[in-house]
Amino acid sequence: MNKFSLDKHPKIESGFKAPENYFDNFPDLIMEKIAEEKPKKGKLFSLTTFMYAAAAVIVIALSIPFLTSNSITTIEQIDTASLENYISYQSYGSQYEVMNLIDSEDLDDMQVDLDFEDQSIENILTSNPSFENYIAE
């Protein structure tokens, strides 16, 4: 019996086949999936989010002189939780005071449409657990 040789033996096909019409429908299937994936226009931040974010920034800014004047603790040494507690319970600047400082024109300026994919927003939110605190309520 002759020894098997890949060069001499008639080509052996793989034997794999696809279902009938598989390739007729495949391009449409992919194009549909891609259409679903295309970026949808959405607002990344609502007005309320901006208000709270602005409030947080102003309160933090006002807190810096106090925090830096402390000879024992520097701003780097304060963890997020302590800072949040301070803002929530010790700060003299309430959200309402901050709101009074911002007029409707400022708010209009802050509201922008950002072209982000839903997935990106989801990624940002899931990878920044503390973010939830700012958008809560």
Next chain:
Amino acid sequence: MQDEKEFIDQLLHPKTQNQAFEKLIKDFQKPLYGHVRSIVLNHEDANDVLQNVFIKVFRNLKNFKRESKLFSWIYRIATNESITFINQKAKKNNISNQEYAQKEIDKLQSDTYFDADEAQLKLQKAIALLPEKQQLVFKMRYFQELKYNEISEILGTTAGASKASYFHAARKIELFMNND
């Protein structure tokens, strides 16, 4: 190549992108299915992987560096997706990739979408015993009839290394096929 350059421009331009991408799918779906299927072995898995490959290609079009050919870039994505898929399946079942492939080949005998005689099945068994790289090179060269320089571009090796892998693989397969 001028044609390829124009085609890539169309793929990257928002106005022509969809039409160009549909053409890309039509051009690549059959050979790419063959390539993916030869790695993952059953149709259902090949279908899942192939869909992911095209979606990944679409998502990454903007990152495509024109240093390599579109063909080898797409094949590289398909190869990586298929291998990742096999790795995950094997890991999930707590077995090696080789054991996973052997199991899948045993299932092929009752697979509706595997139409093969004894020699074809034996060849698949022989291939599954090879190291991963030799398997890939052998499948791309023997079934897909790709050139060594194309294979080397896909796998990121030299044409000489691909040729050596093919000959090692072929020798082992011949040994296996000669043993009953």
